[in-house]
Amino acid sequence: GAGVSQSPSNKVTEKGKDVELRCDPISGHTALYWYRQSLGQGLEFLIYFQGNSAPDKSGLPSDRFSAERTGGSVSTLTIQRTQQEDSAVYLCASSTPGQGYEQYFGPGTRLTVT
């Protein structure tokens, strides 16, 4: 079946602009995760959704970052007033209890803030 998809695959934006990154999880997966991969910080957890609620958003680096999930499916990560340190690859993963919560990752969105 289809895997996790993310869009756009690449995004170049100017400092100070807002960006939205989209994640389409595997159909039926109830859990959804956002991570960030950057050279300086490695792979960092950002936020976790179970259904449409986010029981763990401890990894969001600042209040410029927000995320929502609707219909228990698609999720959007929004970064407001982007800064150069936001440049990274943003990864989305989904999982389901039926598969032991094994996380399946999307290809990522590479964000470059100029």
Add this chain to the structure above:
Amino acid sequence: GNSVTQMEGPVTLSEEAFLTINCTYTATGYPSLFWYVQYPGEGLQLLLKATKADDKGSNKGFEATYRKETTSFHLEKGSVQVSDSAVYFCALSPNAGGTSYGKLTFGQGTILTVHP
């Protein structure tokens, strides 16, 4: 908090050499442990996992054993191939009732290059 420490790379080997990538962790309770692999230009893929002490995860000739006494999950392969060149990440996840849930905490990644 939880943390994962991997041996620093990069690691460069000749084809058919033996591979070990060390991974140790700090966590409360009994986490699930994972190795993920990222091939050049591709996304993260689960390589293998273990959900309880003394479990051995294995896949594609790679193995790792969950050692609670040494809080380790070292990755091994007896004979590497050029196609194994990739970045390898050790990770853990909180465990509840044998089913992992919640966020993954990753090690810093180890770059493996295998030469013919």
